[in-house]
Amino acid sequence: MKKRILAVLLSAAMVFSVVGCGKKKDDDSAADPEATVQEEIVKFVNEDLPSINADRDSAVSVYNAYFEDGADQDSEAWKTKLENEALASYDTYLENLNGFEYTNAEVSNLRDLYAKSAQSQRDAIQYVVDAITDLDSTKLDDASQSIKDSKTYLQMYEDELERLCDEYGITINGEFQSPSLVDASVTDASASDASATDAE
Numbered sequence: 001m002k003k004r005i006l007a008v009l010l011s012a013a014m015v016f017s018v019v020g021c022g023k024k025k026d027d028d029s030a031a032d033p034e035a036t037v038q039e040e041i042v043k044f045v046n047e048d049l050p051s052i053n054a055d056r057d058s059a060v061s062v063y064n065a066y067f068e069d070g071a072d073q074d075s076e077a078w079k080t081k082l083e084n085e086a087l088a089s090y091d092t093y094l095e096n097l098n099g100f101e102y103t104n105a106e107v108s109n110l111r112d113l114y115a116k117s118a119q120s121q122r123d124a125i126q127y128v129v130d131a132i133t134d135l136d137s138t139k140l141d142d143a144s145q146s147i148k149d150s151k152t153y154l155q156m157y158e159d160e161l162e163r164l165c166d167e168y169g170i171t172i173n174g175e176f177q178s179p180s181l182v183d184a185s186v187t188d189a190s191a192s193d194a195s196a197t198d199a200e
Contacts, residue, residue: 038168040107045161048100049114055093056118062086063125079132082125090122106164113157120150 062085066078102108127143158176
């Protein structure tokens with residue numbers, strides 16, 4: 001199954017929110033059982049998420065490389081890279097993300113929303129692998145839905161982060177970056193290659 005057959009595949013820039021939080025602190029007590037919501041939010045956004053981004057970025061890079069201009073790999077080779085590199089990196093990312101523990105329920109919920117968005121992105125990659133393995137284009141519909149689910153959870157995360165920051169007097173530095181999705185099913189193979197975007 002070559003690129004032309006996979007033209008119905010969604011090309012996605014799997015980008016997550018890139019923001020920082022600012023707050024006046026006397027000391028760094030985010031790991032303390034008595035840590036405040038403010039301290040844990042700042043730690044989650046400014047320290048914990050950035051510390052694991054390399055694995056996510058690696059997975060996204062492998063996925064999106066198929067759609068880059070001039071990319072020359074058949075879908076079987078791409079599937080192998082998805083299985084051996086992208087999914088492995090994403091599994092490590094999710095394990096680390098789900099391993100973050102917080103004392104305050106609001107921050108744990110924030111992490112869970114972010115993890116659901118990431119899990120849906122991981123699921124989308126798995127559906128693509130399954131589509132190639134089984135020569136089943138209907139699984140690309142599942143991949144499409146997973147990407148939409150990821151976007152929904154990401155928006156929920158952004159909304160909740162903004163709400164908590166407003167409630168607890170935390171300043172968000174920077175802007176949210178939402179996933180940019182291209183539905184390649186309405187284009188031909190060459191157009192789907194050209195319309196891909198890079199992950200950051």
